[in-house]
Amino acid sequence: xxxxxxxxxxxxxxxxxxxxxxxxxxxxxAQVCLLLFGLLMVGLLLTPWIAxxxxxxxxxxxxxxxxxxxxxxxxxxxxxxxxxxxxxxDLLSTMLYGARVSLAIGFGAVLVQSLLGTALGLLAGYRGGxxxxxxxxxxxxxxxxxTLMMAIIVGAVxxxxxxxxxxxxxxxxxxxxxxxxxxxxxYARTVRASVLAEKRKDYVDAARVLGFSGHRIMWRHILPxxxxxxxxxxxxxxxxxxxxxxxxxxxxxxxxxxxPSLGSLIKSGFDYLQSxxxxxxxxxxxxxxxxxxxxxxxxxWLRDTMNPRLYKG
Amino acid sequence: MRLTTFMxxxxxxxxxxxxxxxxxxxxxxxxTLRVAxxxxxxxxxxxxxLSIGMLQLSHLAFDPLVRWSRELDFEPRLATRWERLDDTxxxxxxxxxxxxxxxxxxxxxxxxxxxxxxxxxxxxxxIFAPITRVEAVDAFTVDLHxxxxxxxxxNLATYIFPMDSRFYSGTSARGRDKSEIVKNGNSFASSHLxxxxxxxxxxxQPGARIEFERFPDYWDTxxxxxxxxxxxxxxxxxxxxxxxxxxxxxxxISPVPFNAVQRLRHAEGIELVTMPGTRIxxxxxxxxxxxxxxxRRVRLAFTYAVNQTAIAERLLKGFATPAAQMSxxxxxxxxxxxxxxxxxxxxxxxxxEAGYGDGFTxxxxxxxxxxxxxxxxxxxxxxxxxxxxxxxxxVEFETLPKNQYWAEYDNRAADMMMMxxxxxxxxxxNFFEYLTFCPDADTGAGRYNASEYxxxxxxxxxxxxxxxxxxxxxxxxxxxxxxxxxxxxxxxxLYWQNLAWAATDRVDIAPVLNVMNMPYLGDVVVHPR
Numbered sequence: 001x002x003x004x005x006x007x008x009x010x011x012x013x014x015x016x017x018x019x020x021x022x023x024x025x026x027x028x029x030a031q032v033c034l035l036l037f038g039l040l041m042v043g044l045l046l047t048p049w050i051a052x053x054x055x056x057x058x059x060x061x062x063x064x065x066x067x068x069x070x071x072x073x074x075x076x077x078x079x080x081x082x083x084x085x086x087x088x089x090d091l092l093s094t095m096l097y098g099a100r101v102s103l104a105i106g107f108g109a110v111l112v113q114s115l116l117g118t119a120l121g122l123l124a125g126y127r128g129g130x131x132x133x134x135x136x137x138x139x140x141x142x143x144x145x146x147t148l149m150m151a152i153i154v155g156a157v158x159x160x161x162x163x164x165x166x167x168x169x170x171x172x173x174x175x176x177x178x179x180x181x182x183x184x185x186x187y188a189r190t191v192r193a194s195v196l197a198e199k200r201k202d203y204v205d206a207a208r209v210l211g212f213s214g215h216r217i218m219w220r221h222i223l224p225x226x227x228x229x230x231x232x233x234x235x236x237x238x239x240x241x242x243x244x245x246x247x248x249x250x251x252x253x254x255x256x257x258x259x260p261s262l263g264s265l266i267k268s269g270f271d272y273l274q275s276x277x278x279x280x281x282x283x284x285x286x287x288x289x290x291x292x293x294x295x296x297x298x299x300x301w302l303r304d305t306m307n308p309r310l311y312k313g
Numbered sequence: 314m315r316l317t318t319f320m321x322x323x324x325x326x327x328x329x330x331x332x333x334x335x336x337x338x339x340x341x342x343x344x345t346l347r348v349a350x351x352x353x354x355x356x357x358x359x360x361x362x363l364s365i366g367m368l369q370l371s372h373l374a375f376d377p378l379v380r381w382s383r384e385l386d387f388e389p390r391l392a393t394r395w396e397r398l399d400d401t402x403x404x405x406x407x408x409x410x411x412x413x414x415x416x417x418x419x420x421x422x423x424x425x426x427x428x429x430x431x432x433x434x435x436x437x438x439x440i441f442a443p444i445t446r447v448e449a450v451d452a453f454t455v456d457l458h459x460x461x462x463x464x465x466x467x468n469l470a471t472y473i474f475p476m477d478s479r480f481y482s483g484t485s486a487r488g489r490d491k492s493e494i495v496k497n498g499n500s501f502a503s504s505h506l507x508x509x510x511x512x513x514x515x516x517x518q519p520g521a522r523i524e525f526e527r528f529p530d531y532w533d534t535x536x537x538x539x540x541x542x543x544x545x546x547x548x549x550x551x552x553x554x555x556x557x558x559x560x561x562x563x564x565x566i567s568p569v570p571f572n573a574v575q576r577l578r579h580a581e582g583i584e585l586v587t588m589p590g591t592r593i594x595x596x597x598x599x600x601x602x603x604x605x606x607x608x609r610r611v612r613l614a615f616t617y618a619v620n621q622t623a624i625a626e627r628l629l630k631g632f633a634t635p636a637a638q639m640s641x642x643x644x645x646x647x648x649x650x651x652x653x654x655x656x657x658x659x660x661x662x663x664x665x666e667a668g669y670g671d672g673f674t675x676x677x678x679x680x681x682x683x684x685x686x687x688x689x690x691x692x693x694x695x696x697x698x699x700x701x702x703x704x705x706x707x708v709e710f711e712t713l714p715k716n717q718y719w720a721e722y723d724n725r726a727a728d729m730m731m732m733x734x735x736x737x738x739x740x741x742x743n744f745f746e747y748l749t750f751c752p753d754a755d756t757g758a759g760r761y762n763a764s765e766y767x768x769x770x771x772x773x774x775x776x777x778x779x780x781x782x783x784x785x786x787x788x789x790x791x792x793x794x795x796x797x798x799x800x801x802x803x804x805x806x807l808y809w810q811n812l813a814w815a816a817t818d819r820v821d822i823a824p825v826l827n828v829m830n831m832p833y834l835g836d837v838v839v840h841p842r
Contacts, residue, residue, distance in 0.1 A: 058702035063623040086628060087696055168711060257695050258710055268692070276575070 023305045030301040037294045044100045051093035052079065056259055062088045067277045085265070085280045086272050094265060095284050099291060101261040102242050105175050106295075109241040110234050112180025117187020118230060122218050124188065125195025136192070139185035147244055150182035151175075155253045168256040175254060179241050190233050194226035228306040235299025239292045246288055262288045343541035344839045346820065349554050349563040353520050353547035358502035359474055361494055363436035365830060368472075372831050373525060373543070374414075375474035375508035376533075378405055378424070379467060381739065381829050385643035387467050391419065391475055391509065400462040400782055405470070407453040411532040413477040415507040421449035426478035428457075434494050440472065440737075462780045464787050468738050477507035511536065511835030512543055522546045531835075538836045555815075558583065564820050564839070567832065569813035571689075574632055577815045586823050589634040590812045591641045592735040593744065594690075596677075596697060596805040597763040603675060603728045606764075610667040612802040617660035618704045619697055621653040625808045628689070628696055633808035638795050639734075639744040641809050643828070645784070646741025646791030651799050660704050672705025678727035681712035690731055693807065722763060730763040733810070739829060741791045745775040749798060766803030 015021060024030055043050065053060050065088035069076045076083060082091040124135040142150075158174055159167050167174060198204065199222060207217045242262075248254040249263030250270075260268065262284045269280025354370040355362055371377070378392040392405040411419035428447045431437045443466075446458040457466060481492045481502055491501040506514050509532065512525035525543040546563065548554040551570040558566045559580060569577060569585065577585045598615060600606035621635035637653045640646035664670055679694035691712040698708035708729075713721060722730055736743035750759035751767035758772075771794050778790035812830055816822045821838040 058699040058708070059705075061699040061702075063620065063627050063696050063699065066627045086692060087699065088627075256710075257691055257712065258698070 020305060023301075027301060029297065033294045033297045033301070036290070037298060040099070040291065040294070044096065044103060047093075047096045047100055051090075051096050052081070053090045053093045055089040055094040055097055058258070064088065067272065067280070069277075070279050070283070073279075082283055083279050085269060086277070087268075091279065091283060094260060095262070095287055098260050098262045098265050098284060099287055101172060101255060101259065102245055102263070102288070102291070105172060105179065105245045105261070106238045106242040108172070108176035109179035109183070109245075110237045112176060113183045113237060113241075114187050114230060114234060116180070117184040118191050118223070120184065121188035121191025122195055122223060125192035126199060126214065126218050126222065132192075135188065139188050142182065142185045145182070147179065147182045147240075148247060151178045151244065151248055152251070152253055154178045154181075155248065168258070171255050171259065175245055175248065179244050183237060183240070186233060186237060187230065190229050191226055194229055195222055198222045198225050232299060232303040232306060235295055235302060239295045239299070242288070242292055242295075262291075344539055344841065345542040345544065346540045346565065346834065346837065346839055347544045347546065347563040348834070349546050349548045349557055349566045351547065351549055351551075351554065351568060353545075354523070355497070355519075356503040357506040357514065357517065358494065358500060359476075359508075360431055360434040360437055361496060361500075361503060363440075368831060370523075371474045371508075372510070372833060373512045373835065374506055374510040374514060375476070376411075376510050378470040378473045378475070380471055380833070381827055381831070383824075383827050385739070385828065387471075391424075392470065395467070395470075397782060398456070401459045403457050403466050404450070405455045405457065407455065408532065409453060411509050412530050413480060413507045413509055414513045414528055415477050415480045417477050417479045417507070419475060419477075419509055420452045421455045422452075423475045423478045424455045424473070425449050426482075427473060427475045430476065430481075430492060430494070431473070435496060437472070440469065444469070462782050464779065464782045464784070465738055465740055465742075468740055471739075475509065476502075477509075480505075480507040511538060520547065533835070536836045537838050538834070539838055540834065543834065558815055558817070561817065565814070565816040565822060565832075565834075567814045567830070569815050571632060574813055575630065577813075582818050583815055584818045584820070584822065585813060585815045586826055587632065587811045587813045588826065588828050589641060590810045591644070591739070591828050592733055592810050593636055593639050593641070594633075594693075594731065594733045594807045594810060595636075595639070595748075596807060597730045597732055597748075598804055599725055599728050599730070599763055599765055600803070601765040602725065603673075605667070605669055605673060606728075608667045609801060610663045611669060614660040614663035614667070614669075614704055615701065615706075616802045616805050617654060617656045617663065618706075619700050619805050619807070620655040621807055622655065624693055624696055628692055629808065629810075632811045632813070634811065636806040636808050638799055638806055639748065640741040640791070640795055641828070644736075644739070644741045645788040646744075646795045648792045648795050648799070651795070657703060664704050670705070672707065674707040674709060675701075675728040676709045676711065677729040677731075678718065678721055679710075679712050679731040680715045680718040694731060725763055725765070732761060732763065732804075734761065741795070742775050742779055745771065745791075745794055749803065750775070764803040766801070768797070768801060768803075771797050 024034070048054075055061070065077075065080070065084050066086050068080050068084040070083040070091070071081055073083075080090050080092070082095070085091055085094060120135050124132040155174070155178060204217060204221060207221050245254055245261060246263030246266065249261050250267040255261040255264045257264065257268065265284040266281050266288070269277070269284070272280050350366065350369065352366040354366045357370075359367055359371045359375060361367070372380075376390045378390060379387040379395070380390050382388045391408050391411060393408050395403055395405045397403050405424070407419070407421055407424065413419060425447045428441070428444065431441050432444070443459045443461070443463045444457055445460050448456040448458070450456055459466065483491050485491050485501040489501060493500050493502075495503065511528055511531050511533070513528045514523060515526050516524040523545045525545070527541050548557055551573070554566050555570065555573045555577065557563045558577075574585065574587070577583050596619075598606045598612055605611045621637065625631065625633040625635040634641075635653045637651045638648060664672065677694055677698060679690045681691040694710060694712060698710050701708050711727070721727070732748070734744060734748055746758060747761045748759070749762055749764075749766065749768070750772050751769065752759035752762050752765060774790050774794040774797070778787045778794070781787040781790060812828060814822060814826055814832065819840045819842060821840065822832070825833040825837045
């Protein structure tokens with residue numbers, strides 16, 4: 001704290017003194033989750049350099065290496081730590097690359113959802129009246145369809161209209177759009193609720209009296225005060241999006257066979273479960289569970305931490 | 314899914330319960346065989362529909378003139394022997410002392426009557442078109458005349474199941490002609506049956522079950538078959554059929570789904586029989602779309618790059634036989650010396666020689682949903698893409714559901730297309746006619762030749778074979794054609810999908826099974842418990 005030994009920036013100081021860090025230091029569960037999440041993120045960012053092989057490069061795959069077990073089972077080969085899948089792809093590499101795809105879809109979809117949902121929620125909450133009624137009815141209709149059903153319909157239409165090759169090429173982008181578009185009402189609802197509560201507060205009136213435009217009040221004054229529910233919702237939604245992608249891929253509507261995500265990897269291994277090659281399905285399955293669990297637990301913790309009623313009370 | 318399967322299992326179990334209690338009462342109880350096929354025969358009129366289900370019924374309640382043996386030879390049934398009188402006539406000598414279920418005696422008249430009815434049947438008419446005249450020489454001799462020399466007359470005779478002409482003649486109670494064939498209708502023949510076969514129909518509930526009893530006056534007293542009572546229950550759902558067998562609700566199931574093979578192989582008290590099937594799966598290289606495929610060296614390089622043995626053994630778990638030609642073993646055109654020729658170094662050298670050392674990009678389409686015994690074609694296609702990557706060929710890979718796939722196939726929408734073909738006639742020529750003949754929209758030749766490869770020499774060989782009635786000479790011609798295809802490599806043969814059946818181990822099924830998928834259940838032996 002002293003100015004003599006270096007000058008810690010104010011941001012760092014604010015962080016060090018924050019309630020956030022205080023809670024983190026006292027919550028073992030959150031620490032473990034954060035550590036695991038950090039490790040996963042680093043691993044996935046560095047995948048192209050740390051993965052033993054590139055499963056997307058077909059020239060590196062040999063069918064003769066197929067279905068090798070992981071290292072603790074007899075018959076394994078040292079080159080393949082977690083064994084290989086039915087095509088002879090190194091399972092560790094395929095899982096890493098697959099998790100990258102899953103996570104990219106998770107983050108991407110949440111970005112689409114939150115941008116769309118927040119904008120529409122703000123608008124609905126602030127403007128009220130016809131705009132509100134209209135937007136919320138649209139959201140109601142959207143919510144009455146399950147995400148999976150929406151995704152299946154849109155996916156099938158895109159496949160029929162542009163062909164499977166197109167779908168294969170832009171698989172990630174299409175999945176992000178599909179999952180993003182079908183989940184925006186979650187955000188819109190949350191943001192609208194916060195806005196309704198915020199807009200009656202004095203600071204909004206003050207801003208209005210000062211003559212600021214509605215646009216500015218919405219984005220610069222109200223939005224920052226609704227950010228914490230958005231943040232919490234995002235963690236839940238990332239986990240949901242990853243699950244939705246896995247489910248779609250498992251049904252054969254997600255990522256193509258040549259670029260497997262965790263979901264399609266689980267699916268392709270599923271046929272081999274009966275024949276004894278359990279690892280092809282089980283290991284990616286475990287990674288998926290871990291990924292979703294860690295993100296969910298972090299989100300949970302974040303919600304508790306950011307809930308003003310909990311920490312001020 | 315699991316719940317429905319379970320409930321269906323319960324339902325099927327419930328249906329079969331009365332049967333179980335019934336059989337356990339009597340001491341020297343009759344031997345009952347409970348069979349579950351995937352489909353129910355739509356009718357009792359065996360000439361109403363040409364389908365595997367109807368042919369299986371035909372083998373239970375009727376007998377053909379000749380039938381396929383396990384080695385794909387012809388086995389005498391109602392015809393004891395046959396001779397070729399000239400290029401267009403074959404004489405069949407019929408069995409004496411055969412009676413129909415109705416008690417009528419079987420004579421040449423019934424064969425003539427049956428053939429005339431076949432030629433009226435909408436489904437069978439086409440395959441019996443080569444026969445111009447049927448003539449009863451005496452009570453037990455029949456001559457079949459064809460327009461042109463026709464070498465496949467015996468193959469055709471496996472489809473001739475003589476019907477009881479006196480039983481099916483006259484007017485029914487409803488005032489209709491008893492012999493009429495009504496598709497999906499209510500004709501006399503669709504609900505009444507009199508054949509010469511080992512089993513009589515006692516009771517039939519369409520879609521639910523058919524009960525048979527052994528025909529006491531069955532002519533084939535040498536048959537080892539000892540089943541007194543046969544109950545056929547259709548179970549369409551694959552998993553349920555397997556579960557019914559494992560639970561002991563049925564004794565014999567067919568077909569066995571691909572993904573249940575491993576489980577049944579290791580299941581206790583279950584005998585699983587697999588056989589190399591006759592359905593060839595291949596990858597066609599379209600030379601109209603890709604100029605490089607017009608170069609024989611490139612086609613050969615592709616063939617050398619693909620490792621059929623690895624696909625059959627690794628990916629398909631040994632549930633397929635690697636192929637290097639179209640004709641499976643036992644077919645006239647099969648050349649035993651043609652074996653898979655995987656050789657990566659050679660493939661690379663050929664590509665360099667042809668000037669494609671750096672490779673090129675091709676598209677590949679394959680169907681992605683699996684039918685009962687259809688292998689995982691999408692996985693196979695992916696494995697092939699990986700194999701071709703090793704000769705620097707980039708494969709843009711797309712899999713489609715089957716119904717969409719056929720539309721794309723007809724448009725020849727990709728450079729490489731996956732194709733599976735089964736020869737209806739049980740003969741090699743059928744493969745060539747549909748898969749390698751120069752495509753001709755008018756005659757329908759080469760209808761499924763997505764290689765668009767055209768070699769008049771091969772066409773001429775097969776056409777000559779089709780007019781050659783000498784089996785040995787004909788086989789030589791077909792083998793020459795097969796060899797020529799092998800040398801020219803217009804497509805890559807991949808594998809013959811195996812067939813599988815399963816039964817409880819007290820049923821001795823292996824001897825009555827064959828690659829035509831017609832279990833001869835009249836000859837099956839069931840060991841008492």
